[in-house]
Amino acid sequence: MDVTQFEGPHAPVPPVPEVVELTPELARKRRGQFRIITDRFLRNRVAVAGFVILVIMTTLALLAPVIEPVRGQFDPATTPNFAIALQGPSLAHPFGTDNVGRDELARWLYGARVSLQVGLFAMLASILLGVTIGALAGFYGGWLDSTLMRIVDAMLAVPLYLILFLLSATFFSRGTTFGIVLLIAAFSWLYTARVVRSEFVALKEREFLLATRTLGAGDLRLILRHIIPNAIGPIVVSATLLVGTNIITESTLSFFGFGLQPPASSWGVLLADSESYFTQQPMLVWAPGLGILLTVLAFNLMGDGLRDALDPQMTER
Amino acid sequence: MPKLLEVNDLKTQFRTREGPIQAVNGISFTVNEGEAVGIVGESGSGKSVTALSILRLLPMPPAQIVDGAVLFQDQDLVDLNEAEMRRIRGGKISMIFQDPISSLNPVMRIQDQIVETLQLHLGLSKAEARARARSLLEAVGIPDAARRLRGYPHQFSGGMRQRVMIAIAIATNPKLLIADEPTTALDVTIQAQILELLARLRRDLNTSLILITHDLGVVAGVTDRILVMYAGHIAERAPTEEIFDNPRHPYTLGLLGAVPRLDAERGSDLVTIPGSPPDLLHPPTGCPFQPRCPFKIDKCATYPPDLKVGRDHYSACWVDVTDPKEQQRAMQKGFIPLHPVGGTLAGEFSAGNA
Numbered sequence: 001m002d003v004t005q006f007e008g009p010h011a012p013v014p015p016v017p018e019v020v021e022l023t024p025e026l027a028r029k030r031r032g033q034f035r036i037i038t039d040r041f042l043r044n045r046v047a048v049a050g051f052v053i054l055v056i057m058t059t060l061a062l063l064a065p066v067i068e069p070v071r072g073q074f075d076p077a078t079t080p081n082f083a084i085a086l087q088g089p090s091l092a093h094p095f096g097t098d099n100v101g102r103d104e105l106a107r108w109l110y111g112a113r114v115s116l117q118v119g120l121f122a123m124l125a126s127i128l129l130g131v132t133i134g135a136l137a138g139f140y141g142g143w144l145d146s147t148l149m150r151i152v153d154a155m156l157a158v159p160l161y162l163i164l165f166l167l168s169a170t171f172f173s174r175g176t177t178f179g180i181v182l183l184i185a186a187f188s189w190l191y192t193a194r195v196v197r198s199e200f201v202a203l204k205e206r207e208f209l210l211a212t213r214t215l216g217a218g219d220l221r222l223i224l225r226h227i228i229p230n231a232i233g234p235i236v237v238s239a240t241l242l243v244g245t246n247i248i249t250e251s252t253l254s255f256f257g258f259g260l261q262p263p264a265s266s267w268g269v270l271l272a273d274s275e276s277y278f279t280q281q282p283m284l285v286w287a288p289g290l291g292i293l294l295t296v297l298a299f300n301l302m303g304d305g306l307r308d309a310l311d312p313q314m315t316e317r
Numbered sequence: 318m319p320k321l322l323e324v325n326d327l328k329t330q331f332r333t334r335e336g337p338i339q340a341v342n343g344i345s346f347t348v349n350e351g352e353a354v355g356i357v358g359e360s361g362s363g364k365s366v367t368a369l370s371i372l373r374l375l376p377m378p379p380a381q382i383v384d385g386a387v388l389f390q391d392q393d394l395v396d397l398n399e400a401e402m403r404r405i406r407g408g409k410i411s412m413i414f415q416d417p418i419s420s421l422n423p424v425m426r427i428q429d430q431i432v433e434t435l436q437l438h439l440g441l442s443k444a445e446a447r448a449r450a451r452s453l454l455e456a457v458g459i460p461d462a463a464r465r466l467r468g469y470p471h472q473f474s475g476g477m478r479q480r481v482m483i484a485i486a487i488a489t490n491p492k493l494l495i496a497d498e499p500t501t502a503l504d505v506t507i508q509a510q511i512l513e514l515l516a517r518l519r520r521d522l523n524t525s526l527i528l529i530t531h532d533l534g535v536v537a538g539v540t541d542r543i544l545v546m547y548a549g550h551i552a553e554r555a556p557t558e559e560i561f562d563n564p565r566h567p568y569t570l571g572l573l574g575a576v577p578r579l580d581a582e583r584g585s586d587l588v589t590i591p592g593s594p595p596d597l598l599h600p601p602t603g604c605p606f607q608p609r610c611p612f613k614i615d616k617c618a619t620y621p622p623d624l625k626v627g628r629d630h631y632s633a634c635w636v637d638v639t640d641p642k643e644q645q646r647a648m649q650k651g652f653i654p655l656h657p658v659g660g661t662l663a664g665e666f667s668a669g670n671a
Contacts, residue, residue, distance in 0.1 A: 035413060207419040214414075215434045215485065218399075225433070229424045294404030 047305020053298035125185035130192025138200025199231035240303025244296035342549035355536030360545035395661035411486035476507035548605035555630035565632035651668035
């Protein structure tokens with residue numbers, strides 16, 4: 001029998017091509033992980049929309065001290081001008097003026113600074129607190145876990161705004177941004193701690209942690225280098241959602257008069273100041289309201305996009 | 318050969334609500350420098366617990382090393398504190414696990430996982446560690462190592478991941494490598510490659526190896542000596558050829574008989590050891606294998622000592638299983654004499670024909 005015609009397992013092996021053409025597919029595989037993540041994020045249009053909104057908001061907030069002198073509304077917070085009170089939108093005052101004649105756009109821009117600041121810094125503080133406590137509870141378990149989680153349960157059982165109003169009115173120097181940040185952070189780490197704890201409980205049983213321990217790694221290294229990076233998705237989502245909720249919490253506090261105090265302005269303060277003039281000048285409510293809505297929505301959309309993009313399991317093989 | 322590891326009367330138990338479980342019940346063995354020792358036995362016989370006890374990696378509580386010593390380079394690991402133990406782990410003793418899929422950190426580059434060990438134990442700079450990581454990957458037979466170093470675990474196949482695990486384990490030139498079922502999760506063809514790799518690296522690095530498996534075929538080609546474990550005890554220990562040519566413990570006979578054979582009659586049932594391993598909460602008194610043992614005699618109610626049955630060959634059994642009369646008796650209770658493996662096992666063969 002002619003061996004070359006035998007179609008069984010001994011069929012001749014096709015020659016291996018020596019030069020492999022660099023197809024787009026191959027080129028993609030050669031890119032760094034950062035590019036892959038960026039690409040995946042950019043392909044998510046909704047998330048990109050959120051990101052763009054946040055870039056615009058942040059830029060406006062950062063540039064407020066630059067824009068305002070140019071517009072000639074230099075000290076909008078403190079300069080009442082009753083002659084132009086409650087005007088509608090115009091070229092000089094695109095968002096109109098408030099009840100004491102201050103330029104609403106100027107207040108809105110400075111308000112954006114405060115709202116974003118409070119949202120971000122309170123988020124950082126509560127992520128720090130939530131991740132630490134969640135990690136300790138999840139990693140060590142036992143009595144430490146029970147104690148910490150019962151504290152979380154207890155704090156979640158307290159009506160949030162009631163306790164915030166009380167604390168704001170009694171302990172914290174009213175109206176300072178720093179005080180508000182601490183106050184919000186003190187009560188917004190709870191869900192993060194729960195999420196991080198559950199991630200830790202699930203992750204710590206994974207074999208790679210035993211393997212890493214076998215290599216001589218200690219607890220701190222396991223937590224910081226191995227478990228937290230594996231839980232980064234939920235932490236990032238938690239963080240972005242927190243900025244949103246923190247902005248809302250701040251606005252609510254300010255709206256009810258327990259947050260920042262006039263003449264300081266945040267979007268919440270603007271809402272509080274203008275709600276009685278809604279029928280006369282709806283723009284005074286729409287501007288800060290939409291500011292809050294868009295920003296919070298943008299943070300949520302971006303958080304979702306980041307979660308999908310950061311998951312390494314979804315990388316093309 | 319000088320002794321590297323000496324385990325003396327090691328007893329590890331798990332405390333449970335129902336009472337203590339004796340997972341490892343007083344085992345003793347040594348591993349010499351450069352030697353490969355296999356530990357075989359079925360699930361729950363205490364193989365892995367032995368390995369994890371040596372490295373003190375069992376969660377304590379509920380686990381507890383209640384007695385015994387683990388002398389490694391004349392240092393009792395049982396007495397070391399956690400910081401000292403961390404220097405041993407990965408530095409002097411490394412371990413490879415069963416499932417390479419889940420033994421690597423999914424969100425860390427291969428490179429960083431190798432570099433981490435090197436930095437922990439050898440204090441290399443990042444650049445030195447990376448260079449070494451690359452040569453390690455090459456040493457375990459991963460092609461295109463420079464590029465693969467930047468990859469993530471999910472971009473590797475199971476066999477490749479096990480190679481990476483081995484690269485990490487040998488990164489610091491450990492004196493002892495413990496491989497806990499390193500091939501169980503892999504395809505048969507890949508299994509052979511991994512075993513070959515382990516055997517080669519052991520020779521090249523002069524590392525001692527403890528190979529844990531339930532597959533006698535796996536240990537046959539790699540190890541110098543074999544410990545057969547059953548219910549937390551060592552049933553038999555002997556040089557590898559002795560275990561295969563001249564098994565002296567009924568449990569070893571059972572294990573050998575249960576190895577599937579290509580030349581078995583088509584359609585014939587797979588051979589098993591009847592019964593199941595004892596409940597370690599309530600172990601039988603005496604020999605733990607006696608409820609399943611066709612060779613059982615009255616004397617089995619007391620635990621047999623390690624009886625020397627040959628050169629470096631010990632069996633914890635009262636019965637001389639090579640005695641044709643004992644085999645006749647056992648066959649009436651369902652004992653199937655072993656087919657000869659490679660023309661040996663002459664005693665069993667003639668008994669089977671009788």
